[in-house]
Amino acid sequence: MVSLMGHSYMGDTGTFAHTTTGQVKEHSFYPYTDNGGSTLGITGSDFAILAGDTRSVSGFNINTRFAPKVFKIGGDDETGEGAHILLSVVGFAADGNALKERLDAVVKMYKYQHGKRMSVRACAQRLSTILYQKRFFPYYVHAILAGLDEEGKGVLYSYDPVGSYEREQCRAAGSAASLIMPFLDNQVNFKNQYIPGSGEGHALEQKKAEPLPRETVEQIVRDAFTSAVERHIEVGDGLQMAIITERGIEEVFTPLKKD
Secondary structure, eight states, X not given: OEEETTEEEOGXXXXXXXXXXXXXXXXXXXXXXXXXXXXXXXXXXXXXEEEEEXXXXXXXXXXXXXXXXXXXXXXXXXXXXXXXEEEEEEESHHHHHHHHHHHHHHHHHHHHHHSSOOOHHHHHHHHHHHHHHTTTSOOOEEEEEEEEOTTSOEEEEEEOTTSOEEEOSEEEEETTHHHHHHHHHHHTSOTTOBOTTSOSGGGOXXXXXXXXXXXXXXXXXXXXXXXXXXXXXXXXXXXXXXXXXXXXXXXXXXXXXXX
8 A cells, every 4th residue: 555645545456545634614604705996985065075996806806897886875766866865885795785775765765754855964873773783794884975964065974884983074995995094184184284384393283174175075086096096906997986066966987997
């Protein structure tokens, strides 16, 4: 009997006998996967912008080059015409679509039952409840909600998978969030930036984060994704940007690198 790489060869019979045993593998149920991509949101004095790339991946494989991550909520038809709220979801695409459909149904039912549109603030609270209800088997997504408040100012709410949320001026989510968020902190939140000549040492006056013009914000969004595409393989193909104002929702598509 001759040993061949952990097996035994039994003479002239031509049969192999296994002499090694593999490790015991525990069976488990893990229904989630990360389909990549990134989203971001920025608010202004009279507008809010949500944007996301259109790439969907599974590991190193590209599922599709057009998988939108920004959706209209509460529209009058399937095209979303008449919608007044925007939702972006990134993470597990199936959970993102399920969450979008559920929130859209809730907002439409509210309008049907009460004869008026649900406010963005109320919608933000309702989305938190929806996510919290699923906390033991959560939606595997990072959601961002945007719209206009009662005064016509842009509002933005970001969520964790179990419903904790916060109103912010800007937020990035998804695969390239760690690349985009420092850029937004510098360009939008003005973190650790001080006014020259306002004092010395700790007496320096910190630069205040004020709403930026729409044209500036749109350019920041394009720059953020153009840079992220260069550094992250799960981001790319196309940039979907939705701008909500008192006149409605405008959508802009910009091609990105496909490598």
